[in-house]
Amino acid sequence: xxxxxxxxxxxxxxxxxxxxxxxxxxxxxxxxxxxxxxxxxxxxxxxxxxxxxxxxxxxxxxxxxxxxxxxxxxxxxxxxxxxxxxxxxxxxxxxxxxxxxxxxxxxxxxxxxxxxxxxxxxxxxxxxxxxxxxxxxxxxxxxxxxxxxxxxxxxxxxxxxxxxxxxxxxxxxxxxxxxxxxxxxxxxxxxxx
Amino acid sequence: xxxxxxxxxxxxxxxxxxxxxxxxxxxxxxxxxxxxxxxxxxxxxxxxxxxxxxxxxxxxxxxxxxxxxxxxxxxxxxxxxxxxxxxxxxxxxxxxxxxxxxxxxxxxxxxxxxxxxxxxxxxxxxxxxxxxxxxxxxxxxxxxxxxxxxxxxxxxxxxxxxxxxxxxxxxxxxxxxxxxxxxxxxxxxxxxxxxxxxxxxxxxxxxxxxxxxxxxxxxxxxxxxxxxxxxxxxxxxxxxxxxxxxxxxxxxxxxxxxxxxxxxxxxxxxxxxxxxxxxxxxxxxxxxxxxxxxxx
Numbered sequence: 001x002x003x004x005x006x007x008x009x010x011x012x013x014x015x016x017x018x019x020x021x022x023x024x025x026x027x028x029x030x031x032x033x034x035x036x037x038x039x040x041x042x043x044x045x046x047x048x049x050x051x052x053x054x055x056x057x058x059x060x061x062x063x064x065x066x067x068x069x070x071x072x073x074x075x076x077x078x079x080x081x082x083x084x085x086x087x088x089x090x091x092x093x094x095x096x097x098x099x100x101x102x103x104x105x106x107x108x109x110x111x112x113x114x115x116x117x118x119x120x121x122x123x124x125x126x127x128x129x130x131x132x133x134x135x136x137x138x139x140x141x142x143x144x145x146x147x148x149x150x151x152x153x154x155x156x157x158x159x160x161x162x163x164x165x166x167x168x169x170x171x172x173x174x175x176x177x178x179x180x181x182x183x184x185x186x187x188x189x190x191x192x193x
Numbered sequence: 194x195x196x197x198x199x200x201x202x203x204x205x206x207x208x209x210x211x212x213x214x215x216x217x218x219x220x221x222x223x224x225x226x227x228x229x230x231x232x233x234x235x236x237x238x239x240x241x242x243x244x245x246x247x248x249x250x251x252x253x254x255x256x257x258x259x260x261x262x263x264x265x266x267x268x269x270x271x272x273x274x275x276x277x278x279x280x281x282x283x284x285x286x287x288x289x290x291x292x293x294x295x296x297x298x299x300x301x302x303x304x305x306x307x308x309x310x311x312x313x314x315x316x317x318x319x320x321x322x323x324x325x326x327x328x329x330x331x332x333x334x335x336x337x338x339x340x341x342x343x344x345x346x347x348x349x350x351x352x353x354x355x356x357x358x359x360x361x362x363x364x365x366x367x368x369x370x371x372x373x374x375x376x377x378x379x380x381x382x383x384x385x386x387x388x389x390x391x392x393x394x395x396x397x398x399x400x401x402x403x404x405x406x407x408x409x410x411x412x413x414x415x416x417x418x419x420x421x422x423x424x425x426x427x428x429x430x431x432x433x434x435x436x437x438x439x440x441x442x443x444x445x446x447x448x449x450x451x452x453x454x455x456x457x458x459x460x461x462x463x464x465x466x467x468x469x470x471x472x473x474x475x476x477x478x479x480x481x482x483x484x485x486x487x488x489x
Contacts, residue, residue, distance in 0.1 A: 007215070008451050009215040009216045009450075009451060010216075011214055014211065030451065046212050046215070047216060047236040049271065049272060050216055050447070053447075054234060054447070054448070057448070058448075058452075091271075110295055111294075111296065112200070112290065112317045113200070114208070114209065115198045115200045115205065116199050117198045117199070131204055133205060176208050
């Protein structure tokens with residue numbers, strides 16, 4: 001099994017370190033040729049506008065969309081979630097549209113509003129320590145999207161971790177903690193595919 | 194919000210810098226430049242009154258940017274906005290935090306106000322500081338800096354000093370790794386750095402925070418050079434908006450920072466960028482003009 005981590009920009013090294021802890025071969029993906037060699041993918045945290053523009057310029061957007069639509073298990077965290085999503089509540093930016101959600105960028109405020117918290121996640125027997133950094137919120141989910149975790153907001157509970165079939169999206173950063181359970185979901189999906 | 198929320202932790206402060214890795218942070222002096230930077234793929238912008246080359250030319254005391262300017266830039270882009278405070282000027286930092294900037298650069302580009310640096314742990318907003326060597330980096334981290342950058346000579350368009358700082362940092366980190374535990378206290382004394390941080394670096398072989406290149410980066414090749422030397426990302430100050438074609442140059446430096454190990458792509462992105470900024474030979478600077486020697 002080989003899992004790629006999109007390495008155009010962002011904290012791809014942290015994701016590779018988690019995959020190594022799980023005993024999975026992880027590689028950096030910057031080109032369509034590298035993408036063709038992997039069985040699963042992580043789109044890391046970073047700046048979604050930067051990642052999206054680089055992917056478009058260097059011919060990665062189309063093959064990414066194709067592979068993920070064809071069933072390649074994929075996990076996006078923070079900027080990765082935004083890039084996988086179908087839209088944002090703000091101005092248009094490059095997105096793959098492979099996860100049927102609409103996200104609000106920087107939904108919690110600016111960096112001083114970034115936070116860590118204990119999160120209840122569906123299917124986990126104990127809370128997940130989640131790190132939210134200038135994080136997005138999921139504003140709308142499609143009919144096929146399963147909500148796995150939410151946080152309390154003034155307007156009610158809002159999703160921060162979702163799954164649509166083989167695609168997982170989290171608005172926080174599991175790669176910044178020692179808890180491998182969310183990456184394990186991706187590995188399990190690759191094993192089962 | 195959840196009941197068990199923690200803000201302003203080391204993990205949250207250092208985490209934002211982790212997200213900026215492999216990216217380019219660009220100096221901008223107004224909303225138009227900020228939008229150009231974002232459009233070119235910058236991961237963040239640094240809001241300034243003047244770029245370092247103009248600060249150098251203008252002379253006099255250089256201070257924090259006008260809050261109206263910082264707000265204008267914050268309103269213009271969705272990416273993080275950084276701003277500079279004078280070394281030791283904790284009230285400028287308080288004002289920048291109140292404005293909602295995402296990172297404060299306690300910067301030698303501005304005129305220092307104190308031989309002491311800001312107590313950065315007293316803030317929720319994270320700080321980046323410059324360092325020429327490992328001791329300086331660990332002193333700043335000890336004060337609470339969540340990100341480090343080289344202190345290449347600002348506004349010169351000459352990357353030589355940033356290279357020197359990065360090589361020295363790597364050499365010193367490697368040296369710590371060769372020491373026995375009973376040698377680390379003397380190493381801490383020699384580096385004039387907190388013992389706990391010295392021991393941590395000796396153990397892990399890396400700085401506990403992200404280290405970007407800054408100072409004198411003017412071309413895609415300069416950016417790729419610093420990345421190959423082991424920097425985590427790039428600050429470009431005067432190099433973009435003091436060049437002939439800022440839009441193309443900004444885009445090219447972003448791409449060079451991603452594909453820094455691919456000479457064919459570097460050749461492609463480096464073509465037809467127009468005039469780079471006019472540089473300054475560092476040896477022609479008087480000691481008093483060397484910004485990197487401020488705030489050690």
